[in-house]
Amino acid sequence: MKAALLVFPGINRERDMARTLRLVSGQTPAMVWHAETALPAGTDLVVIPGGFSYGDYLRCGAIAARAPIMDAVRAFAAKGGLVLAVCNGFQIACEAGLLPGVLMRNAGLKFICRDIFLKVERSDTPFTRGYNAGQVIRVPTAHGEGNYAADADTIARLEGEGRVIFRYTSPDGTRDEAFNVNGSTNAIAGIVNGRGNVLGLMPHPENHVEQVIGATDGRGLFAGLVDHLAKAA
Amino acid sequence: MKARVTVTLKSGILDPQGKAIEGALRSLGVAGVASVRQGKVFEIELEGGDRAQAEALLKQAADKLLANTVIENYRVEVLG
DSSP: OOEEEEEOTTBOOHHHHHHHHHHHHSSOOEEEETTOSSOOTTOOEEEEOOBOGGGGOSSTTTTGGGSTHHHHHHHHHHTTOEEEEETHHHHHHHHTTSSSSEEEOOTTOSOEEEEEEEEEOOSSSTTTTTSOTTOEEEEEEEESOOEEEOOHHHHHHHHHTTOEEEEEOOTTSOOOGGGOTTOOGGGEEEEEOTTSOEEEESSOGGGSOBGGGTBOTTHHHHHHHHHHHHHHO | OEEEEEEEEOTTSOOHHHHHHHHHHHHTTOTTOOOOOOOEEEEEEOSSOOHHHHHHHHHHHIIIIIOOTTTEEEEEEEOO
């Protein structure tokens, strides 16, 4: 795995992400500053981490989405390269046009910082091959703007094409508005683009990869990516 | 030349911030408020004095950055 981890001013989860990538893949990711115009040669995974790029000014992710490096990321994704966008990264990916829709203020207006439950809807993607379809995982979440919204046609297309990959559910995988922490349409927590090579999700699987933390449910995502890239090479 | 771009949420888009402000107004005893929607106003100073050019430039600014047209509408005004 040759991961490129994007760094924008105001991002603060890039070190957790780098640690997880190193831990699971055995390789150190390249930290790529937003003002760069090219990704390192041989990059096979771009990761857009979480944080508060540009202090969430204007709209979450709006300014980072227009940074010089993003043209290179769009070109990389257009060629089928894998992009993992977490939390603020998901907001940046939506603003950059890599994914449809937008992440609005949480319906309850509160910043949510706790573990939540996600149902893995599909296991046949490069991002979820480390899980079984229907499996429920416990991962941390930390965001104030994670309320996924899009027009009705876009939602119908996402659902019809099986592009909703993660959903907020109860611990046993039941759809229940009480567990839809931020009020997202259809309890959507993570989606892929039409080609299936760009994943955006609000929760932080990178923070549940070591037993010392108390849970390792996030590890499957990274282990699956390592496996996928090893087989593709 | 002075100009203004006003960005508002499209109708039908949930606005929890507007709702919270609406509730706060009610609890302050400001009577007669039926609903509140929150938006943004950008006050922009432009170089040059051509109105048509200014409007085109403001539209470009709104489309490229100031508004997310998935959820927001915008209005540009050249104030002179």
